[in-house]
Amino acid sequence: MDLTLTAEEQAFRDEVRAWLAENHPGEPPAGGEDAQFEFARQWQRTLHEAGWAGISWPREYGGRGATLIEQAIFQEEMARAKAPRPANVLGLVMGGPVVIAHGTEEQKERFLEPILSAEEIWCQGFSEPGSGSDLASLKTRAVKEDGGWRITGQKVWTTYAHHAKWCMLLARSDPDAPKHKGLTYFILDMEQDEVEVRPLRQITGEAEFNELFIDGAWVPDENVIGGEGNGWAVAITTLMNERAGLGATAALGLQATLDDLIELAKRRGRAGDPLVRDRIARLKIAVEGLRLGALRSLTATMRVGIPGPEGSIAKLQWSAANQAMTELALELGGLEALRTDDSWSYRFLRSRANSIEGGTSDVLRNIVAERVLGLPKLR
Amino acid sequence: MEFGFSDEQREIKATAREFLASRFPAEKVRELAESGNPYDDALWGEMCELGWPGIAIPERYGGQGLGVVELVILLEEMGYALAPSPFISNAYAGALIASAGSDEQRERWLPGIAAGTARGAAEFTNEGGPVVGAAKGSTVLALLTDGGPRIVPTADAELERIPVIDDTRAYFRVRAESGDPLPGDVAWARAAGAVALAAESVGLAARALDIATEYAKEREQFGRPIGAYQAVSHRLANMLWAVEEARSLTYYAAWCADADPEALPLAASMAKARASDAACSVTHDAIQTLGGIGFTWEHDIHFFLKRARVSAQLMGTAAEHRERVASLVGL
Numbered sequence: 001m002d003l004t005l006t007a008e009e010q011a012f013r014d015e016v017r018a019w020l021a022e023n024h025p026g027e028p029p030a031g032g033e034d035a036q037f038e039f040a041r042q043w044q045r046t047l048h049e050a051g052w053a054g055i056s057w058p059r060e061y062g063g064r065g066a067t068l069i070e071q072a073i074f075q076e077e078m079a080r081a082k083a084p085r086p087a088n089v090l091g092l093v094m095g096g097p098v099v100i101a102h103g104t105e106e107q108k109e110r111f112l113e114p115i116l117s118a119e120e121i122w123c124q125g126f127s128e129p130g131s132g133s134d135l136a137s138l139k140t141r142a143v144k145e146d147g148g149w150r151i152t153g154q155k156v157w158t159t160y161a162h163h164a165k166w167c168m169l170l171a172r173s174d175p176d177a178p179k180h181k182g183l184t185y186f187i188l189d190m191e192q193d194e195v196e197v198r199p200l201r202q203i204t205g206e207a208e209f210n211e212l213f214i215d216g217a218w219v220p221d222e223n224v225i226g227g228e229g230n231g232w233a234v235a236i237t238t239l240m241n242e243r244a245g246l247g248a249t250a251a252l253g254l255q256a257t258l259d260d261l262i263e264l265a266k267r268r269g270r271a272g273d274p275l276v277r278d279r280i281a282r283l284k285i286a287v288e289g290l291r292l293g294a295l296r297s298l299t300a301t302m303r304v305g306i307p308g309p310e311g312s313i314a315k316l317q318w319s320a321a322n323q324a325m326t327e328l329a330l331e332l333g334g335l336e337a338l339r340t341d342d343s344w345s346y347r348f349l350r351s352r353a354n355s356i357e358g359g360t361s362d363v364l365r366n367i368v369a370e371r372v373l374g375l376p377k378l379r
Numbered sequence: 380m381e382f383g384f385s386d387e388q389r390e391i392k393a394t395a396r397e398f399l400a401s402r403f404p405a406e407k408v409r410e411l412a413e414s415g416n417p418y419d420d421a422l423w424g425e426m427c428e429l430g431w432p433g434i435a436i437p438e439r440y441g442g443q444g445l446g447v448v449e450l451v452i453l454l455e456e457m458g459y460a461l462a463p464s465p466f467i468s469n470a471y472a473g474a475l476i477a478s479a480g481s482d483e484q485r486e487r488w489l490p491g492i493a494a495g496t497a498r499g500a501a502e503f504t505n506e507g508g509p510v511v512g513a514a515k516g517s518t519v520l521a522l523l524t525d526g527g528p529r530i531v532p533t534a535d536a537e538l539e540r541i542p543v544i545d546d547t548r549a550y551f552r553v554r555a556e557s558g559d560p561l562p563g564d565v566a567w568a569r570a571a572g573a574v575a576l577a578a579e580s581v582g583l584a585a586r587a588l589d590i591a592t593e594y595a596k597e598r599e600q601f602g603r604p605i606g607a608y609q610a611v612s613h614r615l616a617n618m619l620w621a622v623e624e625a626r627s628l629t630y631y632a633a634w635c636a637d638a639d640p641e642a643l644p645l646a647a648s649m650a651k652a653r654a655s656d657a658a659c660s661v662t663h664d665a666i667q668t669l670g671g672i673g674f675t676w677e678h679d680i681h682f683f684l685k686r687a688r689v690s691a692q693l694m695g696t697a698a699e700h701r702e703r704v705a706s707l708v709g710l
């Protein structure tokens with residue numbers, strides 16, 4: 001056990017830190033969502049030119065091939081520098097890794113570089129109106145034709161669909177097969193008339209996510225990932241990537257929120273209130289519990305290939321802590337914090353999704369119960 | 380950076396798990412708890428042969444010269460087995476004397492503590508006087524309050540057994556007029572002691588979780604195992620969450636004690652607060668999972684609940700440690 005950085009890790013950290021000091025893009029522009037997205041896209045281009053965009057990707061595919069620890073260091077430095085997120089998050093953490101794991105050489109050639117450069121934005125079309133937690137029940141149909149597939153159906157909650165060139169689309173290619181077996185994973189071109197994107201307004205007032213109406217859209221054979229009928233296995237890779245990245249990075253975000261909360265408590269004259277002190281201490285413990293669990297998980301993964309049980313609770317820890325922090329902020333901040341132009345009101349509202357997006361907390365508890373504790377399934 | 384045990388540390392853990400499972404099976408723990416005198420000299424002798432009492436004491440005083448991380452590995456396993464033993468009190472006395480004692484005090488007391496032949500015992504808390512674990516049968520006491528940090532030969536002190544609900548440990552109120560002051564700062568040892576107790580609590584919570592999980596797989600009601608019901612399985616998932624979070628914080632605090640003492644005060648308070656709460660809630664939830672059987676003297680789970688509750692009052696309560704956390708994060 002040694003939590004200090006090795007000389008090499010320190011050198012890596014110094015390199016990241018120096019680069020960020022030189023290249024930080026500054027504050028995002030005021031103005032609409034489009035302007036902010038363009039800003040994030042430009043920032044990703046800068047990252048990519050210096051080889052940071054695909055930090056976890058293998059070198060042969062344009063990445064940096066960094067170890068898990070280097071990735072954690074990188075994220076920590078990004079957080080410390082308050083650097084913005086790159087634009088193509090879904091492509092970087094899900095789309096790219098899935099193509100790398102399950103794609104053909106041609107697919108890697110075609111799709112990977114534009115993900116890194118943010119030339120082509122990706123979105124994830126899994127959820128449907130009738131299929132959320134029970135994803136494998138999805139109904140969007142894929143019908144085989146000469147040279148490709150015709151897709152018809154509806155997707156929902158599709159984040160960034162309005163910016164996206166490609167959609168990771170899960171559809172039913174064999175209605176007669178058992179529900180997990182009849183699915184295929186497609187890369188759908190969003191730039192066709194048969195795909196209609198309608199923004200969905202969220203409780204925050206913005207529209208990060210959308211509905212997709214797909215009416216006979218075309219996917220050529222070469223855009224099937226992992227082969228016909230293997231959609232579920234490929235989708236699981238996507239979801240694992242979505243959840244794996246969370247722990248260490250999420251803790252850094254939470255620590256920043258906690259710092260703001262401590263400032264708020266002081267500003268509102270509540271720093272001496274024993275109840276406030278106790279609640280903030282609990283939150284500090286929760287943040288550190290997540291951060292340290294993520295580091296344990298990282299070491300276990302590097303050693304034996306899989307994270308230990310501590311990794312399975314990371315998303316539960318994160319969503320609970322983020323929600324509790326923003327709740328306390330509203331209590332401390334009074335009406336000021338509830339103003340529509342105050343960042344706490346936004347953070348409070350946005351964090352309501354944390355226990356839903358990327359797998360609900362109830363479903364995550366099912367997973368812990370079944371996979372970690374080995375309890376019987378309810379069925 | 381590596382946040383996991385080395386090969387050598389895993390070896391210590393595996394040996395401890397095996398030894399404790401064979402020497403302290405549930406029947407033995409029960410027998411000791413019910414006997415009124417929870418400590419078995421022969422079993423203590425075996426631990427001494429393994430070198431455990433001196434695990435974190437410098438080699439020049441006859442110890443193994445390892446650190447708080449190794450101590451915590453042993454204590455987590457002792458908590459898992461709920462082994463009644465003077466081990467933690469002796470280790471805490473050793474830490475206090477080794478870190479805050481004069482050369483003379485160290486030379487005089489540490490060899491006996493390291494070998495386990497002249498045990499030390501230390502103050503866990505103060506309620507109407509210092510409260511010391513496993514004081515009877517010890518040679519020397521390390522006291523902290525009612526006269527300041529000092530060493531008192533056990534023979535010079537008046538001991539009164541306090542009947543608390545945890546029968547797996549013996550607690551004594553101590554009255555001692557004088558004593559030989561510890562000249563150094565006891566802050567490090569106090570923090571390390573809290574981490575050691577946190578580790579024991581993590582271990583006992585992990586065992587309570589295992590007991591409840593096994594039961595939930597086997598016990599059937601309404602035609603299926605109760606663990607298939609989400610009211611039960613989600614409670615167990617939350618218990619795992621509590622155990623793992625407490626464990627991460629405890630391992631980190633142990634590492635700080637050895638390698639990053641500046642970070643220790645915050646780390647130790649976070650660990651003790653979380654581990655106390657986890658052990659209390661997990662043992663309670665384990666009883667709930669067991670149903671009526673969990674409320675019987677017959678079932679072992681109550682010993683875990685009781686140890687958890689008493690430990691939560693020792694070396695700083697969760698609320699006290701959270702108050703320190705609040706100060707240390709700038710409130």
Ligand SMILES: Cc1cc2nc3c(=O)[nH]c(=O)nc-3n(C[C@H](O)[C@H](O)[C@H](O)COP(=O)(O)OP(=O)(O)OC[C@H]3O[C@@H](n4cnc5c(N)ncnc54)[C@H](O)[C@@H]3O)c2cc1C
Pocket residue numbers: 123124125126127129131132133134156157158159160209353356357358359360361362363366609
């Ligand atoms: C901000 C945001 C962004 C999103 N982005 C995307 C995206 O880009 N792409 C995409 O495909 N999806 C996206 N989603 C969708 C998200 O994955 C789903 O909302 C989520 O999986 C839950 O599905 P659902 O909304 O249909 O709720 P349901 O599955 O209908 O769940 C409703 C309630 O029932 C509970 N429940 C359901 N099943 C069980 C069970 N077996 N046991 C216990 N409780 C259960 C749930 O926990 C929840 O409380 C996004 C969601 C949000 C909020």
